[in-house]
Amino acid sequence: MDDKINLAEKVRALHEHWSPGIVGYFNDCTLAVVRVQGEFVWHKHDDTDDFFLVLDGNLTIQLRDRDVELAAGEIFVVPRGVEHCPKAKEEAHVLLIEPRGTVNTGAAGGDLTAAEVEI
Amino acid sequence: MDDKINLAEKVRALHEHWSPGIVGYFNDCTLAVVRVQGEFVWHKHDDTDDFFLVLDGNLTIQLRDRDVELAAGEIFVVPRGVEHCPKAKEEAHVLLIEPRGTVNTGAAGGDLTAAEVEI
Numbered sequence: 001m002d003d004k005i006n007l008a009e010k011v012r013a014l015h016e017h018w019s020p021g022i023v024g025y026f027n028d029c030t031l032a033v034v035r036v037q038g039e040f041v042w043h044k045h046d047d048t049d050d051f052f053l054v055l056d057g058n059l060t061i062q063l064r065d066r067d068v069e070l071a072a073g074e075i076f077v078v079p080r081g082v083e084h085c086p087k088a089k090e091e092a093h094v095l096l097i098e099p100r101g102t103v104n105t106g107a108a109g110g111d112l113t114a115a116e117v118e119i
Numbered sequence: 120m121d122d123k124i125n126l127a128e129k130v131r132a133l134h135e136h137w138s139p140g141i142v143g144y145f146n147d148c149t150l151a152v153v154r155v156q157g158e159f160v161w162h163k164h165d166d167t168d169d170f171f172l173v174l175d176g177n178l179t180i181q182l183r184d185r186d187v188e189l190a191a192g193e194i195f196v197v198p199r200g201v202e203h204c205p206k207a208k209e210e211a212h213v214l215l216i217e218p219r220g221t222v223n224t225g226a227a228g229g230d231l232t233a234a235e236v237e238i
């Protein structure tokens with residue numbers, strides 16, 4: 001993990017939706033890529049913002065009062081404590097940044113809760 | 120700064136090389152875009168890693184023992200304390216992430232030291 005990270009190559013190593021693969025670290029944060037399709041689960045992170053950069057495709061970040069529509073090359077940072085639910089009609093690829101140990105589903109839990117896995 | 124960030128649009132708002140524009144925040148970090156061309160200055164950051172994601176073009180991160188060649192869609196994280204000097208033969212566009220208050224030239228200083236500016 002001490003060399004450059006080709007994001008498209010890393011995405012090709014992923015086989016399941018909503019299961020991020022850790023591709024590197026930046027200070028106390030993990031850098032992860034994820035394939036998404038369909039709807040995730042409503043959740044929030046009380047102790048951290050949530051960083052999304054769309055690499056390919058389109059992603060909707062549903063907030064309780066509006067939807068944020070993201071295309072490739074667009075970032076949205078969900079402020080800490082704000083409930084959100086990502087969804088994508090077609091498959092999209094996303095770069096995530098979050099503090100090490102952050103649970104992807106926050107306190108919501110459920111089947112989509114993923115372990116931290118390096119790829 | 121509470122809405123989505125279109126990185127290509129933000130880059131169009133930049134007019135000087137090596138002068139990053141802050142496009143958002145993630146926890147204690149700034150998210151910034153920068154246009155680069157030519158050679159920067161050798162420097163290091165003793166207290167933080169240095170995150171580079173190439174958005175367009177090609178970027179070389181010179182380390183003392185090797186060069187890391189990055190194309191669009193590739194990330195390199197320079198570990199804290201490691202001397203490096205970015206350079207680009209043709210103009211390239213880069214996303215930077217660093218703790219708020221990080222000086223772009225580290226302790227090296229000089230003419231390329233840039234203020235933190237939101238765009």
